[in-house]
Amino acid sequence: MVISVDVDVNKIARFGRDFFWQKPSACPHCGAALWWHGFVLAYFDHLPQAVFLRRLRCPRCGAVHRLRPKAYWSRFRSTIQIINQTIDRFLSQGWQSELPGSRQLQWWRRFCAKARLMIGFGWEHFLDAFDLLVGWGQIPVSSVV
Ligand SMILES: [Zn+2]
Structure with missing residues (x-):
């Protein structure tokens, strides 16, 4: 643990x-x-x-x-804050240049899959979904449910 x-x-x-x-x-x-x-x-x-x-x-x-x-989730080398900002900016600004695009895409895909699976929200509510998933003790960008 x-x-x-x-x-x-x-x-x-x-x-x-x-x-x-x-x-x-x-x-x-x-x-x-x-x-x-x-x-x-x-x-x-x-x-x-x-x-x-x-x-x-x-x-x-x-x-x-x-x-x-505690600034990091288990199995992630970026801080929770960086992951949150990446997801937050993705829809309006696209990829962040300082992080590998493949990693950002993986986070985004996992986040979308988990939000759909656990919450069922549409695109306009994804940012609320991030906080909701964290509140449930989930890692929003993890493939593990
Ligand atoms: Zn024990």
Whole structure:
């Protein structure tokens, strides 16, 4: 499970494995105290190299958790804000030049599919759909429902 934490990805990149991570108080599944369980590499848009994110393991239920900066959704290297802006601007301004077009198209297609599937809105309400999906705990540009 991914646990979102309020950390600056630039500081994680600067300090590497020496970055001070605040350990979550308990396992989200069973409430037991967690143990550190190494690192996992992750890539973020503005950083040329991967950064080390902390992992934890629950000794009671065996679940492995990963800490991730809360500005990012799991499995996305762009910030939530950038994704939101890209979807928001797509209808009026088209692609943003600073991001790969293939990635923007993938987000747009997934967003449209998820909005149609879960909400059934028409095109004029897609931007409301983004916030609605986020409010439901969904990642609007993920293929996972
Ligand atoms: Zn547990």
